Amino acid sequence: MQSASAVWTEPIGLNNTRPATSSAPPLxxxxxxxxxxRPTIGLLILTTxxxxxxxxxxxxxxxxxxxxxxxxxxxxxAQKKELxxxxxxxxxTGKGILAADESTGTMAKRLQNINVENTEENRRCFxxxxxxxxxxxxxxxxxxxxxxxxLYQKSDCGKLFPxxxxxxxxxxxxxxxxxxxxxxxxxxxxxxxxxxGLSERCAQYKKDGCDxxxxxxxxxxxxxxxxxxxxxxxxxxxxxxxxxxxxNGLVPIVEPEILPDGDHNLQRCQYATExxxxxxxxxxxxxxxxxxxxxxxxxMVTAGHSCPKKYTPQEVAMATVSALRRxxxxxxxxxxFLSGGQSEEEASVxxxxxxxxxxxxxxxxxxxxxRALQASALAAWKGKVxxxxxxxxxxxxxxxxxxLASKGEYKPSSSTGQASTQSLYTESYVx
Amino acid sequence: xxxxYxxxxxEQKKELxxxxxxxxxPGKGILAADESTGSVAKRFQSINAENTEENRRLYxxxxxxxxxRISPCIGGVILFxxxxxxxxxxGKVFTQHxxxxxxxxxxxxxxxxxxxxxxxxxxxxxxxxGLYERCAQYKKDGADxxxxxxxxxxxxxxxxxxxxxxxxxxxxxxxxxxxxHGIVPIVEPEILPDGDHDLKRCQYVTExxxxxxxxxxxxxxxxxxxxxxxxxMVTAGHSCSHKYSNxEIAMATVTALRRxxxxxxxxxxxxxFLSGGQSEEEASVxxxxxxxxxxxxxxxxxxxxxRALQASALKAWAARxxxxxxxxxxxxxxxxxxxxxxxxxIPLQNA
Numbered sequence: 170m171q172s173a174s175a176v177w178t179e180p181i182g183l184n185n186t187r188p189a190t191s192s193a194p195p196l197x198x199x200x201x202x203x204x205x206x207r208p209t210i211g212l213l214i215l216t217t218x219x220x221x222x223x224x225x226x227x228x229x230x231x232x233x234x235x236x237x238x239x240x241x242x243x244x245x246x247a248q249k250k251e252l253x254x255x256x257x258x259x260x261x262t263g264k265g266i267l268a269a270d271e272s273t274g275t276m277a278k279r280l281q282n283i284n285v286e287n288t289e290e291n292r293r294c295f296x297x298x299x300x301x302x303x304x305x306x307x308x309x310x311x312x313x314x315x316x317x318x319x320l321y322q323k324s325d326c327g328k329l330f331p332x333x334x335x336x337x338x339x340x341x342x343x344x345x346x347x348x349x350x351x352x353x354x355x356x357x358x359x360x361x362x363x364x365x366g367l368s369e370r371c372a373q374y375k376k377d378g379c380d381x382x383x384x385x386x387x388x389x390x391x392x393x394x395x396x397x398x399x400x401x402x403x404x405x406x407x408x409x410x411x412x413x414x415x416x417n418g419l420v421p422i423v424e425p426e427i428l429p430d431g432d433h434n435l436q437r438c439q440y441a442t443e444x445x446x447x448x449x450x451x452x453x454x455x456x457x458x459x460x461x462x463x464x465x466x467x468x469m470v471t472a473g474h475s476c477p478k479k480y481t482p483q484e485v486a487m488a489t490v491s492a493l494r495r496x497x498x499x500x501x502x503x504x505x506f507l508s509g510g511q512s513e514e515e516a517s518v519x520x521x522x523x524x525x526x527x528x529x530x531x532x533x534x535x536x537x538x539x540r541a542l543q544a545s546a547l548a549a550w551k552g553k554v555x556x557x558x559x560x561x562x563x564x565x566x567x568x569x570x571x572x573l574a575s576k577g578e579y580k581p582s583s584s585t586g587q588a589s590t591q592s593l594y595t596e597s598y599v600x
Numbered sequence: 601x602x603x604x605y606x607x608x609x610x611e612q613k614k615e616l617x618x619x620x621x622x623x624x625x626p627g628k629g630i631l632a633a634d635e636s637t638g639s640v641a642k643r644f645q646s647i648n649a650e651n652t653e654e655n656r657r658l659y660x661x662x663x664x665x666x667x668x669r670i671s672p673c674i675g676g677v678i679l680f681x682x683x684x685x686x687x688x689x690x691g692k693v694f695t696q697h698x699x700x701x702x703x704x705x706x707x708x709x710x711x712x713x714x715x716x717x718x719x720x721x722x723x724x725x726x727x728x729x730g731l732y733e734r735c736a737q738y739k740k741d742g743a744d745x746x747x748x749x750x751x752x753x754x755x756x757x758x759x760x761x762x763x764x765x766x767x768x769x770x771x772x773x774x775x776x777x778x779x780x781h782g783i784v785p786i787v788e789p790e791i792l793p794d795g796d797h798d799l800k801r802c803q804y805v806t807e808x809x810x811x812x813x814x815x816x817x818x819x820x821x822x823x824x825x826x827x828x829x830x831x832x833m834v835t836a837g838h839s840c841s842h843k844y845s846n847x848e849i850a851m852a853t854v855t856a857l858r859r860x861x862x863x864x865x866x867x868x869x870x871x872x873f874l875s876g877g878q879s880e881e882e883a884s885v886x887x888x889x890x891x892x893x894x895x896x897x898x899x900x901x902x903x904x905x906x907r908a909l910q911a912s913a914l915k916a917w918a919a920r921x922x923x924x925x926x927x928x929x930x931x932x933x934x935x936x937x938x939x940x941x942x943x944x945x946i947p948l949q950n951a
Contacts, residue, residue: 240804440604447818454811460859494864495824499898500855531863531898 205500243457244415252462253502255380255420259340259464260503261570264311265536266422268507269296269543270344270383272316279543282376285552293322298550298560299543300324300333305565312340312398314383314422314537331378342422343374345410349387358399360406367410369470371417381420383466384410390441390473391429400448401460408452422505422537424466425449429509429594431473437481439470439488446496460500465492466537469519474594488520494528503533508541510594513567514581516541524577535575538578540593542567559573602687608823612782616826619744619784622704623828624866628675633660633797634708634747636680657686664688664697675902676704678786684738695742706786707738709774713751722763724770725750731774733840735781745828747786748774753792754805754837764812773814775827785822786868788830795837801842803834803852810860824865831857833869833886850889854897863898874938 277287313334324333331341349359386403388395411421416459450559470488508516523534550556573579634816641651660683695705711727736876750767775785789809834852
């Protein structure tokens with residue numbers, strides 16, 4: 170696979186400056202440029218000094234021909250380079266993302282499964298175990314996604330977690346969305362909230378050590394879903410989030426997850442994925458998002474969980490890569506799949522197959538796994554401090570395997586633990 | 601959300617993608633010989649030839665019967681409707697002749713531009729009426745690909761949102777109809793180089809236009825692997841005072857494509873030429889710069905050249921006609937890229 174050049178793609182020798190024309194929108198009235206306006210009935214009550222009145226009101230008074238704006242560059246070349254460099258580091262060859270951003274509510278379920286109480290200390294403890302893992306982690310993990318609470322917690326030796334991660338040369342990320350909200354008039358579909366004050370929050374997170382962010386939108390497949398509204402609304406909110414992140418130096422991970430719930434077949438999922446991704450990239454274009462400074466976190470294309478037909482990893486891989494080749498521009502540096510309830514082993518085997526598909530793949534194809542990296546570690550830990558080594562061992566094993574899978578070099582052996590093959594599917598998964 | 605209602609069988613998809621691959625095969629280009637009767641008139645005027653049907657036939661024959669040196673360079677030929685049904689001196693229909701030379705036959709199917717009311721002189725392209733039936737007939741008559749040209753322009757107020765979505769939509773409709781008949785649509789959203797805008801403006805506009813283009817193709821369920829995109833190179837306007845280097849042009853072009861064209865879509869970059877001999881050199885250097893640009897280019901990428909190829913031939917024909925000898929070999933320069941590594945300019949000799 171051709172690896173993308175590390176060079177950022179700003180055209181050589183060009184300045185990101187505004188065009189020399191004035192910053193006010195050109196005034197085009199009936200009869201052409203610079204002719205006086207034709208008064209209408211509504212204007213007779215205005216004073217003769219309305220020319221000096223608020224310029225934007227002209228748009229309401231007269232028919233303005235639709236204009237295509239010049240580019241009004243929102244990012245300087247230096248800002249673009251910073252974003253692009255961060256993105257490249259996260260998806261460096263052989264590396265992926267540890268999604269450790271489970272909310273308090275989600276951690277409750279995880280800890281309940283191993284009979285551990287959902288206290289802040291226990292949550293801190295478990296993240297401590299993961300983050301203090303050795304060099305295997307450094308070799309296979311390019312970025313870690315944090316939940317807000319964890320960003321301000323400290324390790325056993327008193328160092329803030331983001332610093333621990335950064336000291337390993339791993340990029341720190343933060344989940345910034347505020348969960349899903351219902352879309353009225355749809356069949357239980359949602360959008361995702363969190364845009365209010367997002368710019369200020371991003372600026373603060375950047376100061377506190379983050380370099381990328383994550384925002385999850387959720388779509389589902391059923392007879393009438395995803396609806397046109399759901400696709401358009403989620404694509405739009407993702408693009409808004411991405412635009413705001415980039416303004417604050419954070420690389421946005423764009424996550425339009427299509428849930429695996431349902432009995433649909435592989436083709437149906439591929440079709441839905443292609444439609445959703447086409448809409449996402451159109452929205453990103455409309456919102457002037459700098460693609461080289463983003464990452465995509467999609468679902469793999471799989472059949473629904475209750476689909477009677479079973480597909481091989483090669484079929485899943487082919488459907489996934491085809492869908493991506495038809496929709497994701499080459500400028501996107503990396504695609505980090507979510508595991509979506511697949512078991513640890515399944516998620517690795519599928520990622521491996523994806524990286525072996527005989528089609529040209531111009532982006533990195535790697536992992537951004539939560540459950541699929543942590544299940545064995547949780548099971549080994551059981552909340553007991555003496556199990557720390559075993560838990561770290563389990564985590565590092567999965568990290569290493571997924572690192573190999575992201576290069577298509579994973580060779581599954583027969584001795585996989587019980588936890589790794591256990592399906593991690595929960596219906597209508599909410600983080 | 602509707603289910604997919606597939607309208608192409610796997611065999612139809614394979615046929616389309618095979619045709620597309622043949623057209624963008626490494627080292628091969630398309631000869632655009634699809635000038636309408638009116639356009640040919642201008643060409644003939646420059647060499648003092650009368651614009652009769654016979655002269656048009658003779659001129660096209662000259663191009664199509666050139667010797668074997670052009671065979672490895674020409675993957676496909678685009679014809680105008682009239683030419684599809686004309687014959688060589690030996691009585692063979694042109695399409696048959698071209699197919700025997702292993703060239704894919706294409707047909708221009710649009711019916712020219714029409715204005716969009718309420719815009720600053722912008723246009724859309726017509727030709728959808730009866731296109732379904734016309735494509736069926738063209739396929740029977742030997743065409744395997746089609747061409748449809750939409751035109752956008754850059755000024756301080758254009759391309760407007762309407763022009764972008766209308767042209768994208770009409771291109772996607774045309775593409776969808778072609779595919780139903782086993783014809784590969786060449787999708788051409790041409791942004792004219794007229795104007796004094798800089799390189800950056802052209803890049804911005806190209807990115808917006810192509811993003812809309814691919815969204816429309818997705819909405820119309822067009823099978824991307826069985827299409828061919830023909831974008832313009834990203835260049836500054838003709839009257840732009842700043843001159844850009846070939847590397848800058850190449851970088852801007854490839855960046856715009858990388859940000860908008862899905863890897864699955866085959867791309868053939870259209871080269872628009874300025875008048876005058878200098879442009880052929882310019883064009884070849886730009887093609888070379890694109891090929892050597894350090895950014896990854898994941899598409900099957902080749903180039904389309906029309907006027908340059910014919911300019912020299914036209915002049916040679918004029919010379920020959922003066923001496924009364926109309927049957928002559930093809931004289932011209934051929935520019936082509938081989939395996940994306942280097943550019944070869946081969947002058948062919950007189951017969």
